[in-house]
Amino acid sequence: MRVAMISEHASPLAARGGLGGADGGGQNVFVADLAAELGRQGHHVTVHTRRDDPGLPGRVRFAPGVTVEHVPAGPAAEVPKDELVRWMPDFARHLERRWAQEPPDVVHAHFWMSGMAALWATGRLPGPSVPVVQTYHALGTVKRRHQGDRDTSPPDRVDWERRIGRSVDAIIATCSDETRELAGMGVPTDHVAVVPCGVDLGRFRPDGPAEPRAARHRLVALSRLVERKGVDTAIRALAHLPGTELVVAGGPPADALDADPEVRRLRDVAAGAGVAGRVTFTGRRGRDEVPALLRSADLVVTLPWYEPFGMVPLEAMACGVPVVATAVGGHLDTVADGRTGLLVPPRDPAGAARAIGDLLADGDRRARMGAAALLRARLDHSWERVARATADVYTRAGRRREVRA
Known part of the structure; x- marks a missing residue:
């Protein structure tokens, strides 16, 4: 099958570099790993992403069967994703010209602006229409609910998401909570399929080196450093957990931490909570460094206000490390509460501290949860399984x- 993926702001090439930048993270990794696995299964995948550097080649071979194409749309420079909507018509015109010469068998759009470009481009193609599959990765309704006036999304984002949902041939939701959210938006759910995120089981595994650590308990939070990720909740919880350290990985490179506004805010939170000496900010980590970091943890904590997928819990689980996570979004599907970790309310430092403290005090229970987490990751979340389920959605x-034609 010839698969055209659109990921307008999240290039899979970025997944090979460091993790944790402001606009880098889960979607880059998701697109990279899904495309690579589809290629391994014999499909031919082209990922179309926006050119954000004038030095980038037009085409890059990413993996066997997978090519990344850089689309000229807007300035060849980094632009915040919320400002990219103005260049989606240019993106769509490029796709239209490209696909008029070599039409794909299916288009898979990642994020709502990619869905805009996909529908515009396929709607103008001559000949038989090409099916379009949409993965939102995050919904504007959820972002607006939690961020309110701080939401920087374009004002018509939700209207576009609703229009896309009613126009595409299939929607792949990454969790059941997203299906409920789409239904509330008035999007028909008869063509919505839940296909969970995958995890690279070759990279994330329990055996292998772990980062050196002190004798005290260690918590690890791996996250983009933006307020909604709830790292401040983990820091405040630490005040109730004596003899425990928190390692925060993500954000800018280590040499730029001091200049980062969110890092400065979080350091102030740590100072106010009296735990500054037990919180370490490492900065952005290379993908190859992450497994050893996760394996060094007694627990991985991920406490966002909302979470569309939850890749960090999966990566921790695949390393055999239990998770304490907020009971939101993708976490509700990923973390089996009481078996592979514990779910807690968002923005509740005391509640998080109680859950973390209970697990830190019971090494046998942590070991049982870690074993169950590993089994769940291997059985349900291999990229091989996820890619096959995705290809089934393409066929449908x-x-x-x-x-419809």
């Missing part, structure tokens, strides 16, 4: 398009 989308 093609059949739906034929019926």
Whole structure:
């Protein structure tokens, strides 16, 4: 199958570099690993992403069967993703010209602006129409609910997400909570399939080196450093957990931490909570460094206000490390509460501290949870399984398009 993926702001090439930048993270990794696995399974995948550097080549071979194409749309420079919508018509025109010469069998759009470009481009193609599959990765309704006036999304984002959901041939939701959210938006759910995130089981595994650590308990938070990720909740929880350290990985490179506004805010939170000496900010980590970091943890904590997927819990689970996570979004599907970790309310430092403290005090229970977490990751979240389920959705989308045509 010839698969055209669109990931307008999240290049899979970025997944090979450091993790934890302001606009880098889960979607880059998701697109990279899904495309690579589809290529391994014999599909031919082209990932279309926006050119954000004039030195980038037009085409890059990413993996066997996978090519990344850089689309000229807007300035060849880094632009915050919320400002990219103005260049989606240019993105779509490029795709239209490209696909008029070599149409794909299916288009898979990642994020709502990619969905805009996909529908515009396929709607103008001559000949049989091409089926479009949409993965939102995050929904504007959820972001607006939690961020309110601080939401920087374009004002018509939710309207576009609703329009895309009613126009595409299939939607892949990464968790069941997203399906409920789409239904509330008025998007028909008869063509929504829940396909969970995958995890690289070759990279994330329990055996292998672990980062050196002190004798005291260690918590690890691996996250983009933006307020909604709830790192401040983990820091405040630490005040109730004597003899425990928190390692925060993510954000800018280590040599730029002092200039980062969110790092400065979080350091102030740590100072106010009296735990500054037990919180370490490492900065952005290379992907190859992450497994050893996770394996060094007694627990991985991930406490965002909302979370569309939850890749960090999966990566920790695949390393055999239990997780304390907020009971939101993708975490509700990923973390089996009481078996592979514990779920806690968001923005509740005392509640998080109680859950973390209970597990830190019971090494046998942590070991049982870690073993169950590893089994769950291997059985349910291999990229091989996720890619096959995704390809099944592509096939159903093609059949739906034929019926609609």
